Amino acid sequence: MLRRVIELLPVLFLASIVVFLLLHLAPGDPSYFVAGRDATPEELEAVRKEMGLDKPLHVQYLIWLREILQGNLGESALSDQPVSRLIWARLPATLHLTVAGFLVTILLSLLAGVPGALRPNSKVDHFWSAYSAAAFGIPVFWLGILFILFFSVRLQWLPPSGFISFLEDPVRSVQFLLMPAFTLGIANSGVLSRFIKFSILETLQQDYIRTARSKGLAEWVVIRRHALGNAMIPVVTVAALMVGRLLGGAVVIEVVFAWPGLGRLLLEGINNRDYPVVQATLLLVVLIFVVVNLVTDFLYVYLDPRVQLDRK
């Protein structure tokens, strides 16, 4: 296990170099972006000094890394606010969206994956297979637009945009959340439901299922007690994939529903060439993704004692 953690360090290290270099590979002098568009030459010079741009590149990187590790993500070039404060302000909206989206993903994936596995080639199976294929292929932003067209424009049931914290006003919060969360959930359930289905199908062919059946257990006991639990173990391995898709989907969905989250912060950062914001958000995403990958591996070992990481 320790080996897996150690293996990740160079990846994180290299990824941090990539993120650091974003600022320096971009055409133009970085001080220009940080100092702002209307900076005087004197101000530019001051910023260059302050940012240490007169030092060699590797020294700059080490300084940057030291600051990041100490929690100092720099200041937004646009608003002069600390980037950490900007991220902190946007985090709740993204958390609402990804958590709700995750719940909907799980719900729909089980709904679409389990019945087809228990009755292969039945009508139920065909229906949910078609659903999975459609959910897998549908562009997430178009699904969001369709929801707005139907539920906001046509039926006028749900607000097309807006956000309020669940803690502040649960009812309105859910109203705002419904369409974005289902957009995210449907799009992700295409992959997960198929994975769940195939995992159950495979589990049902195992010897211990035959044993359970042959000792006379009722079919639903076999399925509930022996098959479903074991079938969910490999499903955990796609969790990392899911988180990547949730985060990526969240960026697009935040744009569709004007959701004030991290994804829009990142895009605003890119449009304004606000590199400290872009760097910090990207670094955060990479960190979350890599850590989730690691946790997934550990969880897999924990759930299935037959798997050992270091034996590879």
Added chain:
Amino acid sequence: MENENAGRHPRAFLERLLRSRSGRFGLSLVLILVLLPLLAPLVVPFSPLEMNRGDEFVPPSARYIFGTDQFGRDIFTRVLYGGRTSLLVGFGSIGVAALIGVGTGILAGYVLGMVDSAIMRLWDVLLAFPNIFLGIAVVAVLGPGQLVSALAIAAMNMPYFSRIARAAVIAEKEKEYVEAARAMGASDGRIVFMSLLPNTIPPLLAQIAIAIPRAILLEASLSFLGLGTQPPNPSWGNMLDDSRDFLWRAPWYGLYPGLALFLLVLALIFLANAIRDLLDPTLQNIE
């Protein structure tokens, strides 16, 4: 054995593809959705940038079958030309990704050692950026645009091709026929091209088939975010982005570009599944 040869005999492969239902469905829909954009100038009377003054926001009608947008541009025309963008970026970026990925993968698997480690670490770093974020990072450096987004999509796909080619080479290179070729004095180049490369084809074909619809979705996503193809040039992504401001006035604008994208991606996925089943029925590609 039959399956292993599937990638090498295009004609027999096509015949078997057409025997499967999802293969037939996917291929015919893909053909339609590829031909229409390619033949666009013959199909529609408008040009994609042509503004018809006085005809702003016309609902779908005989003259404008998908309606018009805020500049009176024919949406059907723009959907067809947007399809060219999707196809060009989708096929182009995956072509580049496959070329570079396979090249580096064969190199890594053949020489192993330091070169192998270096190449594989590079891919690990790219894969550390989940989903669309590598594309966003590339655009952050190079600025938005069609070529940049295509490059980003290519970069996101290289690791997969490289890993597949590397694994195939490592698996094949200790086999007797390679030993024999080497004993007969074949050069490294000859061994790679005549013996190793053909064996990487089936898994690579399956990967190419599934990577193309994903690339098309990504191109649309990046364009939707304003990072890919820039207006006024049409792409399904930037049209949908544009449509959001007019959902109440012109709901059709938000409908048709997305429908085209959805159909093309779905058809390509069906085709990819059929190809995968033919090449290796045991493979279960989940993404």
